Amino acid sequence: MKRSFFICLLLIIKQLSLDAQSLPLTYYLPDIDYDKSIPSPEELLGWQIGEWHLSHDLQQAYIRMLAEKSDRITLSEYARSYEQRPLVYLTITSPSNHERIEELRQLHVAVSNPEKADLLRVEDIPLVLYQGYSIHGNEASGGNAAVLVAYYLAAGQSAEIDTLLEKTIILLDPCYNPDGFNRFASWANMHRNTNLTADNEDREYDEAWPGGRTNHYWFDLNRDWLPVQHPESRGRIRSFHHWKPNILTDHHEMGTNATFFFMPGEPSRVHPLTPWKNQELTEKIGDFHAEALDQIGSLYYSKEGYDDYYYGKGSTYPDVNGCIGILFEQASSRGHLQESDNGLLSFPFTVRNQVITSLSTHRAAVALHDEILEYQRKFYQDAAREARAENRFGYVFGTDDDPSRTAALIDLLQHHEVAVHPLGEQLQLDGYTYEAGQAYVVPLQQHQYRFIKGVFDPIDTFTDSLFYDISTWTLPMAFNLPYTELPRAVKMEEALQNVPTATPQAPARSDYAYLLPWTNSQAPRLAYQLQAAGLRLKVATDS
Incomplete structure (x- = not known):
């Protein structure tokens, strides 16, 4: 009993001592040689990651420095947040791959094209891994881990890293949510004490x-x-489809009293359109996480608590796009x-x-390279066969x-690469008349067949009655639009290249006032524009 108490006391003292001093880089990263011409985060910041919370501007400064100094990295800005913070990803691969990066991207995208995929040797094509962090800004361990992972990939000198960079293209997105991330960093840092306070009731938490x-x-x-209503998401989805990654990791945090979770989630809560091979590969990747966490003595769990159902989350959207989405949930210190x-x-x-499981994902990507690329090829080939076997043509709305x-x-x-065609004839279906020029057709025979079914077909029966939060999201219903399945082919025009815009007829000139009907969903936008132009608006209370 005394011995057990003594060991526990030593562990507590060790933890407190680690919190009271700067940690060595080897606490986070493998003890290997690093390129001395590339500064570590501590050398640039003046403090080790974990002592303070990175603000978004410091995170950006560091990764931009890496992109300038390393021939393994290029930086791409894909969006700006509402507060004008840049959203970027680093393209990380070997210098030789960078020399032909566009050629490799096109080869990789062709794997998801059923008409071209059989002509390709997947063993010759780099696997694309998208690693994303801190979409919830106050789940900050991910965004802070990202700079360490980037440094490891930029400066690390080992045969393992050389193989990784030759066989993969890593798209490292250090912060999905810059505005929230920066907001939380300010809170955590402004309430940090010199002598750290662990009391849950402290204002810091x-x-x-x-x-x-x-x-x-x-x-x-x-x-x-899925809804892509915000600039952060719209840019990210464009980047996703530009590359068609094979694995996408989504680093989160959860309650302080938990441990660490990684996918797969609840087996009974997987969307029926997600192939079971996806879950098998997720579990194989999970074996690498388990081994890595075992080596450092971290507690973890899997296959419970979280699900793989709603296609509008970072860990499930990839699943309906031939990719493998991986959710990580770390118990949060929230300070x-x-x-x-x-x-x-x-x-x-x-x-x-978060660093350890980022690196274990690298090892899984190399070890399962051919199998994962083959899965992506088969995902779209199977989807094309299923689409041809459909007894429906598509949907009209x-x-x-x-x-x-x-x-x-x-x-x-x-935004999700679904082809939409203007209807070319009048249709009367289910008591509703769809007019040419006002209605549109989404055929099922296209490469996003499974995605289309996932957002158009209502699901009202479930294997498991419990869900993490969302179970249904039929998009035409969400937009309050009439829509109908098409049992046969209909006349339609070429697929739209741009979103159609209506040009309203100018009203007759009035010497008194104009009435603005509130039935159009864009009426509030027009009202704001009129006010910005100096016009005075009133609300009519009588019709």
Whole structure:
């Protein structure tokens, strides 16, 4: 008993000592040689990752420096947040791959084209891994881990890294949510004590509303992969389809009293359109995470608590696009050091687990390279066969009551690379008349067949009655648009290249006032524009 108490006391003292001093780089990263011409995060910042919370501008400064100094890295900006912070990803691969990066990208994208895929040797094509961090801004361990992972890939000198960079192209997205991430960093740092306070009731761990989870407009960006209503998401989805990654990792945090979760989730809560091979590969990748976490003695769990159902999250959107989505959930210190049911939980410890599982994903990508690329090829080939076997042609939707809603749905579908065609004839289906020029057709025989079924077909029966949060999202219903399945081919025009825009007829000149009907969903936008132009608007209370 005394011996057990003594060991526990030593562990507590060791943890406290780690929290009280700068940690060595080897706490986070393998003890290998690093290119001395490339500064580590500590050398640039003046403090080790985990001592303070990175602000978004410091994170950007560091990764931009890496892109300038390393011939393994290029940087691409894909969007700006509402607060004008850049969203970027690093393309990380071997210098020889960088010399032909566009050729390799096109080869890789061709793997998802059923007409071209059989002509390719997947063993000769780099696997594309998209690693993304901190879509919830106050789940900060991911965004802080990202700079360490980037440094490891930029400066690390080992045969393992050489093989990784030759066989993969890593797209490292250090911060999905810059505005929320920066908001939380300010909160955590302004309440940090010189002598860290672990009391759960300390102000540091009671973040003021609205907190850093959401973006500038308090929207949860991890529910926006499907709706793509915000610039962060719209840019990210464009980048996703530009590359068609094979694996996408999504690094999160959860309650302080938990441990560490990685996919797969609940087996009974997987969307029926997701091939079971996806879950098998997810589990194989999970074996690498388990081994890595075992080596450092971190607690973890899998196959419970989280699901793989709603296609609008970072860990499930990839699943309907021939990719493997991986969710990581780290127990959150929500500051620098907090008491938990599992002992003291320090911010450096949470960062370390995110780094370790980022690197274990690298090892899985190399080991399973051919199998994962073959899965992507087969995903789209099988989808094409299923589409040809369908007894339906597709779907028709649209209304003349509010063409703005129709245009908004078309815009959403085009972001997900769904072909939409103007209807070329009048149709009467299910008691509704669809007019040419006002309605649109989405054929099922296209490469996004499974995605289309996932967002058009309502599902009302489930294997498991429990869900993490969302179980249904039929998009035409969400836009309050009439839509109908098409049992046969219909006359339609060429696929749209741009979202249709209506040109309203100018009203007759009035010497008194104009009435603006509120039935069009764009009416509020027009009202704001009129006010910005100096016009005075009044609300009519009588018809």
